[in-house]
Amino acid sequence: MKLLKSAKIFDGENFVEGYSILVNRGVIEDLVPKEDELYISKIAEVMDFGDAIVAPGFIDTHTHMLNYGINQETSIEKFxxxxxxxEFIKEFISQNDLPYYIxxxxxxxxxxxxxxxxxxxxxxxxxxxxxxxxxxxxxxxGNTSFIKLLSEKVDLNAVKYDAETGIFLEEIPLKIHSIFPYxxxxxxxxxxxxxxxxxxNGITTIHEIGTYRELRLLQKLRREGKLRIRVRFYISDTTPYNFEYTGIESGLGDQLLKFQGLKYFADGSVGGESALFSFPYGRRKSQGLWLLKENIEEEFKKALELNLQIAIHAxxxxxxxxxxxxxxxxxSGESFRIEHxxxxxxxxxxxAKNLKVKISVQPNFIYNxxxxxxxxxxxxxxFFVxxxxxKKFIKAGLEFAFGTDAMPPSPMIGIKGVTLHPLCEERLTIEEALKYFTKKCAVLTQEESLLGEIKRGYLADFVIVDNNLEEIKATIVNGEVLSSGRNN
Known part of the structure; x- marks a missing residue:
């Protein structure tokens, strides 16, 4: 057994003082009053975090861990x-002899x-x-050489592509690592x-969006004992018809790795000017793109028939x-999520509230x-405001939670974002921000009796934060310290 001591606990709803957390075999055994600590410490390993705050481990309800890892070598975000x-590209090419550069x-x-x-x-x-x-x-x-190489693999007439500028929207950039796989x-x-x-960064569970290939890789890491973060997986390059005779449905797996559902795109992004608005905007003065195919309703009905959760980017x-x-x-909206x-x-x-649709929101987009x-x-x-x-979501009773989209994978940046909304009336308190990165996240995968709270019987996943809520001190999964410090 382990006894976690700290100045405060955030239990998923409120800050609580005067208690420590007793963990047994990866599960929260009980909340122990301070006056009983001395007795319990004689039979349990004590982990004293001083004046820090212990909160449920952050749950990232929308992310791309594999893509984030791949991009670390060739990210140009900082420039x-x-x-x-x-200059960076020229230097990189001079040091790396590759057939192409992404x-x-x-x-x-x-x-x-x-x-x-x-x-x-x-x-x-x-x-x-x-x-x-x-x-x-x-x-x-893409430059001319890349577009020529791409044309050998993809019909350029079948994708959203401007030959003059070399700009691609949606299919090619979204699937670039599948077209040119590592x-x-x-x-x-x-x-x-x-x-x-x-x-x-304090994240203990992720809702990962990726491909079949990544799911196979995650299963390999699971078998080899290398997977340490909990994963709920959504596949974005498939249809429900591929699952028709498999018996696979949402929730298949264990507490570490579960298959969760299917991911679709209804539109694109604001920055790429492909998000679909009711008015023209941006440099191109376009309304954006509608990406769901005709008669998608039949495909969605098949997914629901097979008990597959559906996540739609909009x-x-x-x-x-x-x-x-x-x-x-x-x-029926209970098996649907809308991303963003x-x-x-x-x-x-x-x-959305009346249909019981669940929502995954990325508060770091506000910050960025x-x-x-x-x-x-x-x-x-x-219109940006x-x-x-x-706050409107909360007042309406909408079921929503937070994710990072790995931009970057830092809930702390998202928490800053919700306190800096351009409209004061839409800003959240710190308690609300923490709640929507913990307790509320578990609802999206129907795990609210297992994850997201510091309560008896819940999994012992924690993030240890300094008392100013600025620095991650440690991350604990299944009662084991897996990381200390932050590096985003």
């Missing part, structure tokens, strides 16, 4: 100008020279095949590195409205792009 990126995470909205590069810009950097994927994952740019060994090392970073107000109309037509749900109309917040003079304002004008109306 502030295209010139700096060009660089990720550029965010031109934060550059000093704000200008989306084009095919001709990349041609000047190198004649070797180069592809740059935007941080949102929904837009990318070796299984490379992907395994990327997953393990990313897992360490997620744990350092950011723009029109995409959200159309998705909810589809769910309403089907008649950033710009809903008031009537659609109410509709949703404040005054941020990227959302530059693209959407005054309507992003992520969290």
């Amino acid at each position: 502030e100008t295209f010139k700096e990126i060009s 660089f990720t995470d550029f965010d031109e909205s934060k550059w000093k020279d704000v200008k989306t590069p084009t095919r001709s810009d990349l041609d000047k950097v190198s004649e070797k095949p180069i592809f740059l994927r935007r941080i949102c994952g929904h837009m990318g740019i 070796s299984e060994d490379f992907q395994e090392q990327a997953l393990l590195k990313a897992q360490d970073i997620f744990l350092k 950011i723009g107000n029109l995409a959200i409205k159309r998705v909810l109309n589809i769910i309403e037509e089907i008649g 749900f950033e710009f809903p109309e008031d009537e659609d917040i109410e509709k 792009w949703g404040q005054e003079n941020g990227m959302y304002e530059s693209k959407l004008g005054k 309507r992003n992520n109306p969290l």
Whole structure:
């Protein structure tokens, strides 16, 4: 047995003082009053965290751990100008002889020279095949050599592609690592590195969105004892018809690794100008893209028949409205999730609540792009203030929770985001922010009696945070300290 001592406990709902946590075989045995600590400490290993706060481990309800790991080597997020990126690419190419080069995470909205590069810009950097994927994952740019290489693998007439600029939307950037896959060994090392970073950020459970190939790799790590973070997996490159005779349904697995459901895209991103709004916006003055295929209702009905949860990406107000109309037509919303749900109309917040649809929100988007003079304002004008109306969600009784989308995988940044919303009336308290990164997250996978709270019988997953809520001190999964310190 172990006894966790600290100045405060956040139990998933409130801060509590005067108690320690008794853990036995990976499960919370009890909350022990301070006056009983001396007796219990004689029969249990004491872990004293001093003036820190012990909270339930963070649950990231929408993320991409494998992609995050892969991108660590070639991320260009930190650079502030295209010139700096060009120099980095040239240096990287000089040191790495590869058949092609894929660089990720550029965010031109934060550059000093704000200008989306084009095919001709990349041609000047190198004649070797180069592809740059935007941080949102929904837009990318290739140089002439890369586009020629890509055309040998993909029919360019069948994807969203502008030949003059070399800009691709949706299919190609989203599937770039599947079209040009890394070796299984490379992907395994990327997953393990990313897992360490997620744990350092206090994340103990993730809702991972990926491919069949990643699921097989996670199963391998599970068998070999290398998987240390809990994973609830959603597959994004399939249909329910592939599951028809398998008997596989949502929740299959164990407490460490479970298959959870299917992921679909209704629209794109604001930064890539492919999120679907009811009005034209951005540089292209387009409303964005609708990505769900015709008659998708039949596919969704088949998924529900097979007990598969459905997660649908929808950011723009029109995409959200159309998705909810589809769910309403089907008649049952309890097995649906909407990912992001950033710009809903008031009537659609109410509709989502009435349909019992669950929502995964990314509060770090507020921190990164949703404040005054941020990227959302530059693209959407005054409409930007309507992003992520969290207080409205709470008042409506909407079932929602937080995730990071690995941008970056830091709930602490998301917690800052909800306290900095451009509308004061939409800001959350620290207690509310913590609740929606812990207790409420478990609801999305129907694990509210197992995860997300510090309560007797719950799994012993904890994050230890300093008393100013600024630094992760340690991360505990199943009662074992797996990480200390933060590295995001």
